[in-house]
Amino acid sequence: xxxxxxxxxxxxxxxxxxxxxxxxxxxxxxxxxxxxxxxxxxxxxxxxxxxxxxxxxxxxxxxxxxxxxxxxxxxxxxxxxxxxxxxxxxxxxxxxxxxxxxxxxxxxxxxxxxxxxxxxxxxxxxxxxxxxxxxxxxxxxxxxxxxxxxxxxxxxxxxxxxxxxxxxxxxxxxxxxxxxxxxxxxxxxxxxxxxxxxxxxxxxxxxxxxxxxxxxxxxxxxxxxxxxxxxxxxxxxxxxxxxxxxxxxxxxxxxxxxxxxxxxxxxxxxxxxxxxxxxxxxxxxxxxxxxxxxxxxxxxxxxxxxxxxxxxxxxxxxxxxxxxxxxxxxxxx
Amino acid sequence: xxxxxxxxxxxxxxxxxxxxxxxxxxxxxxxxxxxxxxxxxxxxxxxxxxxxxxxxxxxxxxxxxxxxxxxxxxxxxxxxxxxxxxxxxxxxxxxxxxxxxxxxxxxxxxxxxxxxxxxxxxxxxxxxxx
Numbered sequence: 001x002x003x004x005x006x007x008x009x010x011x012x013x014x015x016x017x018x019x020x021x022x023x024x025x026x027x028x029x030x031x032x033x034x035x036x037x038x039x040x041x042x043x044x045x046x047x048x049x050x051x052x053x054x055x056x057x058x059x060x061x062x063x064x065x066x067x068x069x070x071x072x073x074x075x076x077x078x079x080x081x082x083x084x085x086x087x088x089x090x091x092x093x094x095x096x097x098x099x100x101x102x103x104x105x106x107x108x109x110x111x112x113x114x115x116x117x118x119x120x121x122x123x124x125x126x127x128x129x130x131x132x133x134x135x136x137x138x139x140x141x142x143x144x145x146x147x148x149x150x151x152x153x154x155x156x157x158x159x160x161x162x163x164x165x166x167x168x169x170x171x172x173x174x175x176x177x178x179x180x181x182x183x184x185x186x187x188x189x190x191x192x193x194x195x196x197x198x199x200x201x202x203x204x205x206x207x208x209x210x211x212x213x214x215x216x217x218x219x220x221x222x223x224x225x226x227x228x229x230x231x232x233x234x235x236x237x238x239x240x241x242x243x244x245x246x247x248x249x250x251x252x253x254x255x256x257x258x259x260x261x262x263x264x265x266x267x268x269x270x271x272x273x274x275x276x277x278x279x280x281x282x283x284x285x286x287x288x289x290x291x292x293x294x295x296x297x298x299x300x301x302x303x304x305x306x307x308x309x310x311x312x313x314x315x316x317x318x319x320x321x322x323x324x325x326x327x328x329x330x331x332x333x
Numbered sequence: 334x335x336x337x338x339x340x341x342x343x344x345x346x347x348x349x350x351x352x353x354x355x356x357x358x359x360x361x362x363x364x365x366x367x368x369x370x371x372x373x374x375x376x377x378x379x380x381x382x383x384x385x386x387x388x389x390x391x392x393x394x395x396x397x398x399x400x401x402x403x404x405x406x407x408x409x410x411x412x413x414x415x416x417x418x419x420x421x422x423x424x425x426x427x428x429x430x431x432x433x434x435x436x437x438x439x440x441x442x443x444x445x446x447x448x449x450x451x452x453x454x455x456x457x458x459x460x461x462x463x
Binding site: 110111112113114115116117118201202203204270273275287289290291292 | 378
């Protein structure tokens with residue numbers, strides 16, 4: 001497959017994802033606006049969803065066409081600009097639908113808030129049995145590599161291009177052999193820290209359990225992928241196995257989260273605040289009085305940030321810095 | 334304190350949020366749903382769950398502590414403590430009279446009769462006394 005065609009795959013995956021975006025949210029929210037839970041199934045709800053989906057499909061086709069036009073210039077620029085076109089175009093379409101739903105079909109709910117006065121139940125979200133396996137796997141791989149050190153080749157691939165050909169190499173050194181494992185461990189610690197921060201700086205709603213669990217479970221495909229890359233010099237297995245397992249795991253995780261979030265909330269769970277007034281364009285939460293830094297998203301599943309809280313910007317900068325750090329430190333030669 | 338108790342406030346109400354928190358917790362204290370020794374969440378935890386400013390919850394806790402219901406611990410939250418019912422001062426009685434006058438005027442303005450709320454007032458009073 002030509003590299004430019006391979007680079008169209010992320011665009012197409014994003015295009016498919018955008019078709020389902022309005023449904024990937026909790027009950028009673030439609031295009032980020034508070035509505036009656038039955039509204040999405042009504043004729044108006046179906047009409048609005050259909051119109052958005054058509055526009056998102058047109059933006060996807062436009063982005064693919066744009067990418068093919070740019071493919072002769074530079075592949076990285078091609079991917080970046082076409083993704084940008086797709087995201088900005090579909091965001092604009094989504095915003096138009098948010099305005100329509102909010103103005104004509106929005107539910108004028110009172111701004112009612114809840115809090116637990118009694119101590120919260122035993123926190124089941126954060127258990128050692130959930131957090132430990134990825135680290136145990138990485139330690140096991142490290143031990144296996146250590147015990148087979150002299151069977152490792154002097155030079156082996158650690159990075160591959162979109163065409164499946166190796167483009168990054170490592171030597172039989174501490175960094176070369178254990179680098180992928182250390183990188184995975186670093187990412188796992190990052191996800192652990194993020195999950196802990198979410199527990200502390202968010203409301204105790206159903207979304208918190210889903211988001212924290214998802215953040216912890218992401219450690220599994222990360223550790224699996226990097227562990228397998230670490231084992232590559234000593235074993236032979238089809239390369240497609242790694243992305244297939246990772247993508248399959250992530251897909252199952254998203255489906256699980258979507259089912260959890262859309263199912264009726266348990267009676268002992270605190271409801272989310274319903275007011276639309278703090279949501280700018282339906283996507284950005286801005287409430288200077290709210291001490292919560294992580295708040296349930298209205299587009300998709302998980303958390304966004306309270307952009308009125310200065311602390312949110314520090315946390316965001318920290319997340320970006322930590323996310324970029326390994327890429328800067330462990331860039332393959 | 335065994336059963337789960339959830340606090341509910343309405344930010345669109347005319348009653349300020351801190352006053353709503355005070356009123357709800359006081360009802361729970363007077364009715365015995367919150368007993369001495371019960372731990373309330375920290376100011377940070379409750380403010381985060383309610384999505385209101387820290388000062389709103391801190392003010393509510395401070396009022397209840399001044400009334401002798403709570404012992405505040407910096408950064409930890411609040412504990413319900415034993416409290417003797419004080420003798421009402423003349424100033425306090427006068428304040429209740431003013432509030433009742435205001436409530437009566439509001440009821441009159443909305444066409445509600447004293448009979449429509451009388452039974453509820455007595456029911457609550459008997460429940461608190463028991």
